[in-house]
Amino acid sequence: MTADDLELADALARVLSACAPLPGERRALPTARGRVLAEALHARWAMPGADVSTMDGWAVRAADLSPGTGGDMSSGTASTGGRPDLYPEPAEVELAVVGESAAGHPSAAVVGPGQAMRISTGAVLPPGADAVVAQEDVRRQGERLWIDLTRAGAVRPGHFVRRAGSDLAAGVEILSPGTALRPGDLALAAGAGHADVLVHRPPRVAVLCTGDELVDIGCPPGHGQVVSSNGLMLALQAEAAGAEVRDLGRVGDEPEALRRALADAAAGADVVLVSGGISVGDHDLVWPALLALGAEPLFRRVRLRPGRPLAFARLGDARVFALPGNPASTYVGFELFARPALRRLAGHAQVERPRRRVVLAAPAEGAGRRTHCVRARLVDGRAEPLPSQVSGALTSLRGCDLLILVPPGPGLPAGAEADALVLTDPGSE
Ligand SMILES: Nc1nc2c(c(=O)[nH]1)N[C@H]1C(S)=C(S)[C@@H](COP(=O)(O)OP(=O)(O)OC[C@H]3O[C@@H](n4cnc5c(N)ncnc54)[C@H](O)[C@@H]3O)O[C@H]1N2
Numbered sequence: 259m260t261a262d263d264l265e266l267a268d269a270l271a272r273v274l275s276a277c278a279p280l281p282g283e284r285r286a287l288p289t290a291r292g293r294v295l296a297e298a299l300h301a302r303w304a305m306p307g308a309d310v311s312t313m314d315g316w317a318v319r320a321a322d323l324s325p326g327t328g329g330d331m332s333s334g335t336a337s338t339g340g341r342p343d344l345y346p347e348p349a350e351v352e353l354a355v356v357g358e359s360a361a362g363h364p365s366a367a368v369v370g371p372g373q374a375m376r377i378s379t380g381a382v383l384p385p386g387a388d389a390v391v392a393q394e395d396v397r398r399q400g401e402r403l404w405i406d407l408t409r410a411g412a413v414r415p416g417h418f419v420r421r422a423g424s425d426l427a428a429g430v431e432i433l434s435p436g437t438a439l440r441p442g443d444l445a446l447a448a449g450a451g452h453a454d455v456l457v458h459r460p461p462r463v464a465v466l467c468t469g470d471e472l473v474d475i476g477c478p479p480g481h482g483q484v485v486s487s488n489g490l491m492l493a494l495q496a497e498a499a500g501a502e503v504r505d506l507g508r509v510g511d512e513p514e515a516l517r518r519a520l521a522d523a524a525a526g527a528d529v530v531l532v533s534g535g536i537s538v539g540d541h542d543l544v545w546p547a548l549l550a551l552g553a554e555p556l557f558r559r560v561r562l563r564p565g566r567p568l569a570f571a572r573l574g575d576a577r578v579f580a581l582p583g584n585p586a587s588t589y590v591g592f593e594l595f596a597r598p599a600l601r602r603l604a605g606h607a608q609v610e611r612p613r614r615r616v617v618l619a620a621p622a623e624g625a626g627r628r629t630h631c632v633r634a635r636l637v638d639g640r641a642e643p644l645p646s647q648v649s650g651a652l653t654s655l656r657g658c659d660l661l662i663l664v665p666p667g668p669g670l671p672a673g674a675e676a677d678a679l680v681l682t683d684p685g686s687e
């Protein structure tokens with residue numbers, strides 16, 4: 259460990275200062291899910307555009323249904339539980355049927371005193387009417403209608419009516435810049451008059467694995483060989499973070515080939531993710547290759563386990579993350595640094611994984627002067643470190659829900675509290 263090793267927060271700050279939201283592009287709504295809005299959206303019209311019924315039933319004048327206001331209170335037979343009642347409330351009001359207002363077919367006819375118009379859910383309230391009675395609360399015979407007041411209850415103006423503009427007034431802001439668009443947001447944009455939106459362009463990511471020992475997925479490894487699983491993992495992690503990924507496969511530990519592969523990866527990419535070859539061995543050639551290509555070094559190592567030899571540089575327009583080849587180091591390095599970079603480029607306001615204070619179900623080992631990023635599962639609300647924490651062990655990533663940030667020092671006992679980054683919400687996927 260050297261004085262050059264950066265604290266995690268400092269390293270992340272350097273990463274983020276090299277990333278600004280990418281320019282906007284217009285997208286049709288069906289293709290904008292998950293994208294981040296680069297403009298404020300306003301309602302092009304009020305919603306609903308007119309007073310509409312919320313029930314299938316009858317558009318009426320509320321005054322006709324209130325005793326003593328002129329409706330035909332035909333049968334004063336309200337139930338009084340068998341007792342004689344000196345002032346019986348009328349149980350029914352009789353109205354005359356006039357026309358229909360159906361959804362998509364507003365009626366221009368006026369509902370006059372003593373009249374009711376057939377109306378469906380979502381249909382425009384006709385002129386003259388100010389309330390709706392549900393069809394379950396009436397009886398109809400030909401052109402006559404009797405409203406059962408004991409069932410309908412107090413029918414005041416606005417009863418079962420959704421007022422014009424009650425959802426949204428015309429011109430109000432409906433979605434602000436920086437909103438990550440979800441299906442409900444896009445439905446709102448559509449309803450309020452938009453067919454497309456200005457969203458940040460997604461970051462373009464190139465993934466490259468290095469190492470003479472690597473063989474392709476599906477090939478049985480020979481003696482001393484390993485399957486190159488990091489490329490797949492990084493491509494999927496980057497895709498899940500909203501990036502467009504170009505997987506360049508693998509390149510051997512040969513300087514010229516590596517330089518060519520890195521230059522190719524950087525061309526047209528916003529971010530390059532390189533796995534392996536970033537330690538200090540004779541065959542760790544990624545850093546020298548980046549420097550030879552003229553990359554601007556931004557940091558070389560971080561106080562992190564797994565993932566100490568994690569380097570960051572700028573090569574042309576691309577930000578290059580040189581991630582250590584051990585699978586857990588690659589995984590953790592992506593989560594802590596590359597994912598926030600991709601989210602910043604994509605325009606998200608919240609770039610880091612949500613943090614949660616967790617209680618440890620078992621002890622978590624410390625990593626000396628480094629933060630130990632312990633892979634863990636969430637079990638009954640407690641953080642249970644996965645059995646293996648070896649950076650070269652793929653099993654140390656199996657079912658990983660959380661990255662517990664064990665501070666530098668001797669570690670934490672069972673029952674202790676620690677901050678953790680939440681990777682998944684168990685049961686939600
Ligand atoms: N003298 C020192 N040696 C090492 C140090 C150090 O500080 N001084 N750091 C160690 C640490 S910590 C790590 S982490 C590794 C990082 O090494 P590299 O980034 O150079 O990675 P490689 O040597 O290329 O590979 C390490 C390991 O991972 C396997 N690997 C590589 N690529 C893939 C892939 N695409 N898919 C799956 N597995 C991969 C590789 O076979 C090795 O087993 O350096 C330590 N050494």
Ligand code: MOO
Nearest residue numbers: 564565566587649
């Ligand atoms: O830092 Mo390395 O990633 O511990 O194995």
